[in-house]
Amino acid sequence: MYSLNKHIRLTVSAMMFSGLFFPLQLAADTDCSNGCNIEVLFQGVYNEETCIVSINSGTYSEVVLLPTISTSSLQTDGNEAGSKNFDITLQECPSDRTVTVKFVSNLSSADSTTGNLINTTGDGYSENVQVRIRKEDGTQVIIDDTESGQDYVVSSSGDDVTHQYTASYYASGNNAVTAGVLKSLAGVELVYN
Numbered sequence: 282m283y284s285l286n287k288h289i290r291l292t293v294s295a296m297m298f299s300g301l302f303f304p305l306q307l308a309a310d311t312d313c314s315n316g317c318n319i320e321v322l323f324q325g326v327y328n329e330e331t332c333i334v335s336i337n338s339g340t341y342s343e344v345v346l347l348p349t350i351s352t353s354s355l356q357t358d359g360n361e362a363g364s365k366n367f368d369i370t371l372q373e374c375p376s377d378r379t380v381t382v383k384f385v386s387n388l389s390s391a392d393s394t395t396g397n398l399i400n401t402t403g404d405g406y407s408e409n410v411q412v413r414i415r416k417e418d419g420t421q422v423i424i425d426d427t428e429s430g431q432d433y434v435v436s437s438s439g440d441d442v443t444h445q446y447t448a449s450y451y452a453s454g455n456n457a458v459t460a461g462v463l464k465s466l467a468g469v470e471l472v473y474n
Contacts, residue, residue, distance in 0.1 A: 330375040332471060337367055345448055347412075352460050355452035361413055364449035369431075369469070376439035381472040383430035384414060384422050388466035396423035397451050398465035407461035413451040417444055424467060 336343040345367040354362035374380055390399040397411035414422040416431050423429040433442040452458050 330473070332371040332374040332380060334469070334471070335370040335372055338370070343367075347448060347450060347463065350450060352407075352458045355410060355450055355458040358452055358454055360452040361449045364447045366445055366447050368443050368445045370441055370443040371433050371435070371471075372441045374433070374435040374439060374442070375473065376435055377437045378435050379474045380433045380435060380442075381427070381430040381474065382433060382444070383427055383470045383472060384424050385468040385470050386424050387468040391424035391467070392453065393425075395451065395453055396421060396426065396429075397453070398424060398467050401462075401464045405462050407463050408459040409452060409454045409456050410458045410463060411451045411453045412463065412465045413449050415447045415449075417446065422446070427472070430472070 334341040337345070345365055347365050348363045350363040354360065369382060371380055371382075386398070389401065391397065392399055392411060395411060395413070397413045400406055400408075400410050400412070402408075414424075416422055416429075421429065422431070431444050431446075433444065435442055450458075450463065
């Protein structure tokens with residue numbers, strides 16, 4: 282399948298980056314009235330050209346650890362603290378193209394009001410805290426918003442392109458942030474233009 286805008290999804294976390302995700306669908310008819318013949322349908326996506334994704338000069342499966350901070354730095358709704366820089370490099374991309382990196386909420390939830398990643402809930406997890414991601418120019422990356430994606434302009438020679446991001450804790454809501462663990466997952470979608 283070929284189109285001008287090709288999409289590849291790469292499973293990513295604000296804290297942990299993990300592997301490639303390609304949709305695969307399996308359907309089976311298990312009616313035994315015809316001698317138990319089972320029909321299986323496989324569907325997938327093939328793209329002619331893709332990029333290799335590298336996080337912090339490693340693989341596509343790297344960890345970004347935010348620093349340990351005191352809850353006192355996040356006592357007011359909207360406070361940000363404890364930032365950590367990370368970079369995403371696109372390698373071996375189709376030359377003379379623009380590839381947009383967009384963060385999506387396919388693994389954890391996103392807050393549609395703040396545009397941030399929502400923390401995991403349960404015993405031991407911090408409450409009223411989210412993860413905010415910013416591009417290298419300081420503008421916020423809104424999760425699930427194509428317009429806030431980062432464009433990677435690949436030269437005619439196909440050189441690697443790197444952009445830096447910052448992840449930080451973000452206080453959300455009128456209640457105080459509680460002590461605990463932060464774990465939030467997001468996806469990265471590469472849009473080939």
